Amino acid sequence: MDTIFAFIEESALSEWIRGSDSLLAFPTIITLHALGLGFLAGGGTAIDLRLLGFAPAIPLKALARFLPVVWLAFAVNAVSGTLLLIAYPTKAFTNPLFYVKLGLIALALFLVHRIGTILRIGEVEGRPLAGGAKPLAVLSLITWVSLILAGRFLAYTHRWELLGVPAIL
Amino acid sequence: MEIAPWEAFIRSTALHAFVRDHEPWLWPLMQALHYVGASLLIGTVGLFDLRALGLARGIALSAFHRLIPFGIAGYALNLALGIVFFFGHPDQYFYNNAFRLKMSLMAVAGINVALFYASSAFAKAKAVAPGADAPRRVKVIAGISLAMWVAILICGRLITFFRPPFFH
Numbered sequence: 001m002d003t004i005f006a007f008i009e010e011s012a013l014s015e016w017i018r019g020s021d022s023l024l025a026f027p028t029i030i031t032l033h034a035l036g037l038g039f040l041a042g043g044g045t046a047i048d049l050r051l052l053g054f055a056p057a058i059p060l061k062a063l064a065r066f067l068p069v070v071w072l073a074f075a076v077n078a079v080s081g082t083l084l085l086i087a088y089p090t091k092a093f094t095n096p097l098f099y100v101k102l103g104l105i106a107l108a109l110f111l112v113h114r115i116g117t118i119l120r121i122g123e124v125e126g127r128p129l130a131g132g133a134k135p136l137a138v139l140s141l142i143t144w145v146s147l148i149l150a151g152r153f154l155a156y157t158h159r160w161e162l163l164g165v166p167a168i169l
Numbered sequence: 170m171e172i173a174p175w176e177a178f179i180r181s182t183a184l185h186a187f188v189r190d191h192e193p194w195l196w197p198l199m200q201a202l203h204y205v206g207a208s209l210l211i212g213t214v215g216l217f218d219l220r221a222l223g224l225a226r227g228i229a230l231s232a233f234h235r236l237i238p239f240g241i242a243g244y245a246l247n248l249a250l251g252i253v254f255f256f257g258h259p260d261q262y263f264y265n266n267a268f269r270l271k272m273s274l275m276a277v278a279g280i281n282v283a284l285f286y287a288s289s290a291f292a293k294a295k296a297v298a299p300g301a302d303a304p305r306r307v308k309v310i311a312g313i314s315l316a317m318w319v320a321i322l323i324c325g326r327l328i329t330f331f332r333p334p335f336f337h
Contacts, residue, residue: 023327023330027326027327027330030326031323031326031327034204034322034323034325034326035319035322035323035326037204037208038204038207038208038211038212038215038319038322039211039212039215041204041205041208041212042207042208042209042210042211042212042213042215042216043211043212043216044212045208045209045212045239046212046213046216046236046239049236049239050236054235054236054239055232055233055234055235055236056235057229057231057232057235058228058232058233058235058236059227059228059299061227062225062226062227062228062299063225063228065224065225065226065227066216066219066224066225069216069219069224144205144208145205148201148204148205148208149198149201151201151204152197152200152201152204153197153201155197156193156196156197
């Protein structure tokens with residue numbers, strides 16, 4: 001495994017992202033990751049709040065028109081996240097918290113897909129929401145907050161290890 | 170750079186001492202919560218702006234406006250956290266061009282939102298029915314709002330790359 005990490009770390013792309021003084025390198029990539037997060041977790045949260053009964057006058061089918069924004073943000077974060085991984089592979093792959101974040105991303109993908117289906121089915125007057133909509137929305141809200149926590153602490157747990165303090169996991 | 174009187178005062182406060190005493194876990198936790206607040210703001214105010222600009226026209230603007238209190242809660246959370254960040258490391262923020270630009274853009278966003286609620290734009294927005302196009306005035310305010318919050322998020326993320334060459 002170490003040789004794979006070393007191979008990635010010694011690539012020109014990895015060295016450029018990590019070492020370049022240009023604002024287009026690391027700063028732009030991490031900024032895109034933050035911007036994607038805003039629309040991804042934010043858009044997802046707004047949809048969750050509607051499913052939980054806030055703003056009930058928003059038609060679910062119309063709300064589904066925001067899903068492409070959420071998926072676009074997901075794509076931006078998949079690309080920018082991969083570039084950050086290429087810049088610092090060892091830092092991420094040797095940190096248990098990174099695998100927690102990967103699991104949360106998989107869960108979030110599943111939830112956005114399921115909740116998207118519920119939105120497109122829409123609401124039939126007088127009938128309750130499609131099965132499990134509210135529990136899914138609650139799980140989704142918890143997932144967004146957990147993803148943000150995992151992402152932010154990823155940058156710090158590695159540093160603590162460097163200081164001789166064990167990582168939090 | 171010498172420590173100015175205002176900075177010396179901030180460094181004498183209990184809040185400054187608290188942040189510095191618990192920094193290893195408190196700082197990343199506050200940053201994560203700052204992103205939660207930003208997400209609430211972008212997800213409600215940002216999507217409201219997108220609807221006003223013509224996306225998801227099937228939603229009446231007044232219906233989506235019911236989510237705005239969550240955006241205000243996110244803003245309040247971030248304002249409180251921002252003050253704590255500043256008290257923790259006043260020099261790293263005050264002598265920072267990304268932070269200064271962010272504060273300027275927040276002033277523009279503030280004036281913009283005041284204009285929206287104080288003028289006839291709010292009443293016009295509330296009258297935008299499902300399927301209807303928002304009036305030009307509402308669209309202009311929504312466009313400025315969306316551009317400002319995106320730019321504010323970008324400036325916030327860039328603060329760390331514009332830190333001053335000294336560390337008090």
